[in-house]
Amino acid sequence: MFKIDSLKGRDLTALSDLSQSEFAELLESALEIKKASKLGIRPELLKQKTLAMIFEKPSLRTRSTFDIGMYQLGGYSILLDQKGINLGVRETIKDVAHNLERWYDGIMARTFAHSTIIELAKEADIPVINGLSDLTHPCQLMADYLTMKEEFGELKGLKVAFVGDGNNMANSHINAAVLAGTELTIACPEGYEPDMEIVKNARAQGANIKIDHGLKDAVLGADVLYTDVWVSMGQEEEAKARKKAFKDYTITPDWFELLSDRGIFMHDLPAHYGEECVQETVYHEQSRVFPQAENRLHAQKAVLYQTMS
Ligand code: CP
Numbered sequence: 387m388f389k390i391d392s393l394k395g396r397d398l399t400a401l402s403d404l405s406q407s408e409f410a411e412l413l414e415s416a417l418e419i420k421k422a423s424k425l426g427i428r429p430e431l432l433k434q435k436t437l438a439m440i441f442e443k444p445s446l447r448t449r450s451t452f453d454i455g456m457y458q459l460g461g462y463s464i465l466l467d468q469k470g471i472n473l474g475v476r477e478t479i480k481d482v483a484h485n486l487e488r489w490y491d492g493i494m495a496r497t498f499a500h501s502t503i504i505e506l507a508k509e510a511d512i513p514v515i516n517g518l519s520d521l522t523h524p525c526q527l528m529a530d531y532l533t534m535k536e537e538f539g540e541l542k543g544l545k546v547a548f549v550g551d552g553n554n555m556a557n558s559h560i561n562a563a564v565l566a567g568t569e570l571t572i573a574c575p576e577g578y579e580p581d582m583e584i585v586k587n588a589r590a591q592g593a594n595i596k597i598d599h600g601l602k603d604a605v606l607g608a609d610v611l612y613t614d615v616w617v618s619m620g621q622e623e624e625a626k627a628r629k630k631a632f633k634d635y636t637i638t639p640d641w642f643e644l645l646s647d648r649g650i651f652m653h654d655l656p657a658h659y660g661e662e663c664v665q666e667t668v669y670h671e672q673s674r675v676f677p678q679a680e681n682r683l684h685a686q687k688a689v690l691y692q693t694m695s
Pocket residue numbers: 444445446447448449518526654655656
């Protein structure tokens with residue numbers, strides 16, 4: 387399996403940590419690892435290595451795929467849930483980081499505050515991988531762009547419509563558009579725009595990012611129609627106001643008719659049916675939702691291998 391030398395020992399706090407060529411090479415690495423794995427070839431690229439998995443929030447996909455990924459790479463992972471370690475309360479983030487670096491070869495963390503990921507990365511001298519924060523979800527986009535690469539071959543110039551909340555997923559889509567040269571339109575209600583600093587930085591790097599407040603222009607001619615929940619983990623108290631603000635943003639299969647003739651539907655999951663989409667979209671022939679979920683495993687194995695060995 388080929389190595390990307392510049393990624394050895396590096397953190398992945400956001401996709402903006404990567405250069406365009408590193409992102410492209412990581413996708414190639416994921417493809418190589420996936421193809422071999424499908425043939426039953428699973429070299430122990432992280433033999434004897436250990437990963438600490440910190441979860442301040444629930445997870446199905448992230449937890450399963452990091453755990454299975456480490457196992458398939460010949461390493462071992464240990465779950466440190468919030469009840470157990472109470473990060474930042476039982477002891478400081480800094481102290482936790484300086485303990486973990488003594489035992490483990492890498493840390494994967496899912497946190498509320500993005501600053502927790504940044505502090506872990508700053509303090510620990512082992513790679514820190516963001517498994518979702520309130521600001522970004524880079525591993526999800528690695529898997530999504532792997533799925534898009536498999537679907538379309540070429541990423542540059544693809545038209546992506548992200549419909550819904552300007553949340554961690556929207557922010558990560560912006561970072562991915564910078565790295566892959568996709569054309570991204572985000573359709574969100576007023577007041578729910580993505581992080582404007584991330585938008586500004588992306589545009590400064592030449593990315594084609596549009597923010598729209600209606601669905602139609604965003605979806606028309608798009609190759610990828612992507613949506614995510616209206617109420618992210620930690621925003622439960624805002625649920626009522628959010629459901630009202632987003633009421634015109636539900637994706638049904640009818641919207642697929644406006645897509646390009648090769649258009650697909652994507653969602654990072656979990657889905658809140660009756661809100662951002664209906665069940666028919668996820669199980670539609672144009673849906674690539676479950677290939678995305680599968681690709682979490684392959685994409686993250688590439689991230690783990692390239693950063694931890
Ligand atoms: N998409 C995703 O990150 O899923 P989980 O929250 O289940 O990990």
